[in-house]
Amino acid sequence: MVAELVPGLPIDILGPVRAEVFVVAHDGTQALLTGPDGPQPWHIETSNDEHPLDLVRAMATSTMADIQLVHSTSWRWDRQSVVLSFLVVIAAEAIGAMDRIPIRRADLARSTAHQAPAEIGSNQILEHALRHLAWLAREDEVVAATLSEAWKTELMTYVPSPFQQLEKT
Amino acid sequence: MNYKLACDCGWETEGAETEIVEATQEHGRQLHNMELTFQEALAMAQPLKD
Numbered sequence: 001m002v003a004e005l006v007p008g009l010p011i012d013i014l015g016p017v018r019a020e021v022f023v024v025a026h027d028g029t030q031a032l033l034t035g036p037d038g039p040q041p042w043h044i045e046t047s048n049d050e051h052p053l054d055l056v057r058a059m060a061t062s063t064m065a066d067i068q069l070v071h072s073t074s075w076r077w078d079r080q081s082v083v084l085s086f087l088v089v090i091a092a093e094a095i096g097a098m099d100r101i102p103i104r105r106a107d108l109a110r111s112t113a114h115q116a117p118a119e120i121g122s123n124q125i126l127e128h129a130l131r132h133l134a135w136l137a138r139e140d141e142v143v144a145a146t147l148s149e150a151w152k153t154e155l156m157t158y159v160p161s162p163f164q165q166l167e168k169t
Numbered sequence: 170m171n172y173k174l175a176c177d178c179g180w181e182t183e184g185a186e187t188e189i190v191e192a193t194q195e196h197g198r199q200l201h202n203m204e205l206t207f208q209e210a211l212a213m214a215q216p217l218k219d
Binding site: 043055059062 | 177178179180199200201202203
């Protein structure tokens with residue numbers, strides 16, 4: 001017997017997604033974390049009618065000057081939301097009156113082959129983002145042409161990490 | 170009565186009801202892409218003791 005297909009309503013798959021933005025700049029001496037919210041992850045609510053990347057770019061452009069690069073770097077599950085992490089590179093001159101702190105190195109939060117890390121700190125997310133940027137600076141012509149020499153020199157100290165999510169258990 | 174309202178991001182505002190609600194709605198819209206109603210914003214506020 002062949003079951004008859006009954007046309008039904010499309011499954012409405014929607015869920016909470018947040019964007020978390022790290023705004024960074026390089027003043028020629030050091031890499032800095034800044035942002036309109038201060039030197040911390042900047043949280044933005046996403047909407048169903050706009051691509052998260054377009055939304056982050058639009059929000060960044062409306063609140064800061066001289067946006068040089070917007071790139072999605074990772075995602076995770078946090079507080080019942082999918083959190084998309086973005087790196088926004090601005091020119092040092094665009095920091096203006098925004099608070100800033102030097103970026104410090106951190107160990108990555110490592111997952112196992114089948115499980116996400118139990119806890120991830122924002123400095124670890126930023127570390128991962130900058131390692132991703134280090135890889136892009138080497139592999140992506142647009143990114144390489146966009147970043148300043150100071151950035152490229154800084155990123156030489158970061159291990160490019162496009163695919164270092166897994167570690168042996 | 171005056172109120173104090175703090176966002177998760179660290180931003181804070183103090184003032185009369187209408188002032189803090191309007192400031193919070195503007196902050197939410199500009200920095201977090203959030204549209205808050207008057208009541209939603211007010212619900213996050215704490216009354217200040219005179």
